[in-house]
Amino acid sequence: MVSVPTEAALEAILEDYLRQCHGDPAHVTATQVYLKVMTRKALRQFRRRHNKEPMSEINLWGELYKFSCSKTPEISGAMIREQLRALLEKEQNYQCCYCRRPLLSSGHAKPIEHILPRSKCVQHTFNFFNLAVCCVDCNLRKSNHIWSLKEGKFTSEREYPSPESFDDLYHPRFHNYNEHIKFIRLQSNHHNISIYKGLTGQGKNLCANMLTHLSQKEVFINGNPELKEYITTIDQHTAETNSNADKAIRVFQTAFTRATDELLYEL
Ligand SMILES: [Zn+2]
Structure with a gap:
């Protein structure tokens, strides 16, 4: 029996999050007001999309980078995002929500993951339970996939699905990892190897679509010591969010993931 x-x-x-996450009471209020406004905008986009109305959509999550509060100047979107990330990382014991590799070893590479992707489920862009922190490998692999037979239901409903509805999809905020996935991680001076086994439908789905690929990529990198050194250096580099270095690293990581996927699965 799976617990939710x-x-x-x-x-x-x-x-708890709304009360404590964002510092002193003035910050809490300003953050709550901002998130409510953004949620309303996300629901408007959803309605228009649902009704197939023509529109030019703004990237609401991207707006978080630009926001600054006129009444409380020390509140910024960047701050809201960083504090949210810090809270989620702590909740996840500083491990990636999907592969459970430590997040501490990655420099800038700790994306806030939308479990139901915002490209398909814009209505949940700011839903607290739709957010988790993952590593860059998992983020790139997951991309805008939902990997559920209920994708149509998830994309078309306004309300966030109940924990029980995720019966074929692993949900990092609703499910207990140990009930769904068993993993072994071996680390030596020169190698890291992670092996995953799905224990439930949700866990098997995650392994088939994501974690098995990740293990194979790890083996591939381990077999190329020079490449491994470069990758480790890049992964641990801390670049300022949205700086040119940050963007360049993302472009490289995306291209590298695509290239290793092609090499491992399509040749
Ligand atoms: Zn991961």
Whole structure:
């Protein structure tokens, strides 16, 4: 039997976040107001998309980078994002929400992941339970996939799906990792090897679509010591968010992931 949190438990977690996450009371209020406004905008985009109305959509998540509060100048979108990320990282014990590799060893590479991708489920862009922190490998592999037979339901409904509806898709905020996936990680001076086994439908789905690929990529990199050194250096480099170096690293990581996927699966 798979356990999922009750509605009351989720409400308590959300309350906790809203009360504590963003510093002093003025910050809490300003952050809550901002997130409410952004949620309304996300729902508007969803409605228009749902009704197939022509529109030019703005990237609402991207807006977080630009926001600054006129009443409380020390509040910025960057700050909201960083504090949210810090809270989620702590909740995840500083491990990637999908592969459980430590997030501490990656420099800038700790994307906030939208479990239901915002490209398909814009209505959940700012839903607290749709957010988790993952490593760059998992983020690139997951991309805008949903990997569920219920994709149509997830994309078309306004309300966030209940924990019980994720019956073929692993949900990092609703599921207990150990119930769904078993993993072994071996680390020596020169190698890291991670092996995953799905224990449930959700866990098997995650392994088939993501974690097995990740293990194979790891083996491939381990077999190329020089490449491994470069990759480690790049992964640990801390570049300022949205700086040219940050963008260049992302371009490289995307290209590298695509190239290794082609090499491992399509040749
Ligand atoms: Zn990961």
